[in-house]
Amino acid sequence: MSQPKLTLVTLGGAFGLQNVSPFCLKAEMLMKQLGLDYDIDVQPDPREAPKGKLPYLIADDRTIADSELIVEYLNDITQGRVFDGLSAKDRAVGLALTRLVDDHLYWIFVASRWLDDEWFPNIVEGFFHIAPRPIRGFIARQARKEITQTYHLQGLGRHTQAEQEGFARRDLQALQDAVHGDGFLFADEPCVYDFALASFMAGVFDQQPVTWMTHVANEYGGLKEYTERVQQQVGVFGRAIQ
Numbered sequence: 001m002s003q004p005k006l007t008l009v010t011l012g013g014a015f016g017l018q019n020v021s022p023f024c025l026k027a028e029m030l031m032k033q034l035g036l037d038y039d040i041d042v043q044p045d046p047r048e049a050p051k052g053k054l055p056y057l058i059a060d061d062r063t064i065a066d067s068e069l070i071v072e073y074l075n076d077i078t079q080g081r082v083f084d085g086l087s088a089k090d091r092a093v094g095l096a097l098t099r100l101v102d103d104h105l106y107w108i109f110v111a112s113r114w115l116d117d118e119w120f121p122n123i124v125e126g127f128f129h130i131a132p133r134p135i136r137g138f139i140a141r142q143a144r145k146e147i148t149q150t151y152h153l154q155g156l157g158r159h160t161q162a163e164q165e166g167f168a169r170r171d172l173q174a175l176q177d178a179v180h181g182d183g184f185l186f187a188d189e190p191c192v193y194d195f196a197l198a199s200f201m202a203g204v205f206d207q208q209p210v211t212w213m214t215h216v217a218n219e220y221g222g223l224k225e226y227t228e229r230v231q232q233q234v235g236v237f238g239r240a241i242q
């Protein structure tokens, strides 16, 4: 049976990264590993996406928005290859680690970029360069207010900087302990859960300029080596390769 025509719509590059979104990078890593034919289409404005977030996948005449739903779809069209060989326990641990990254550490990462006064000018140029220059700063500051509210609502935004660094360290230690050794999470080959972790950490380690979270993450050398190993193995990198 022929494969559907696949186009992955992603956020594109900024801050020295070829793909600034870990969710987009995760989907790309998985598609590459599965040996699928696909195109990448860059959409710099997430508001144009079906659910206002990137990535989404166009598969023939279907649109699948959200990286986790893309993973499920790719599993369906490859007759279960995404989760092949993983035990129920592997999947439980993999899902829990993915949730740690996507729904907790991710928000600290977002705050380290958006809510740091010194780093914020990078946001203005990296994310809002498509806006006309006279209103670029204004639009970026409006978006920053929304991020501040979301971070507060999530709960992490109520903590001091030192406490936020403590939350980040406990997450990073847990990730490093989960991936210790020379291989990957569950087998000799990386799986979708390795892509969830490595796509996220690649952005933290390789973004330019670095944020305070990069400095904290650099304390976790084993996690950095693992992140590099996954990218090398699949041949998809977070950083822009010259």
Ligand SMILES: N[C@@H](CCC(=O)N[C@@H](CS)C(=O)NCC(=O)O)C(=O)O
Binding pocket: 011, 020, 021, 022, 023, 046, 047, 052, 053, 054, 055, 065, 066, 067, 068
């Ligand atoms: N649960 C979504 C999260 C995607 C997501 O948060 N994407 C970010 C880029 S890293 C985005 O598009 N943000 C735009 C916004 O929230 O307005 C997924 O896994 O695809």
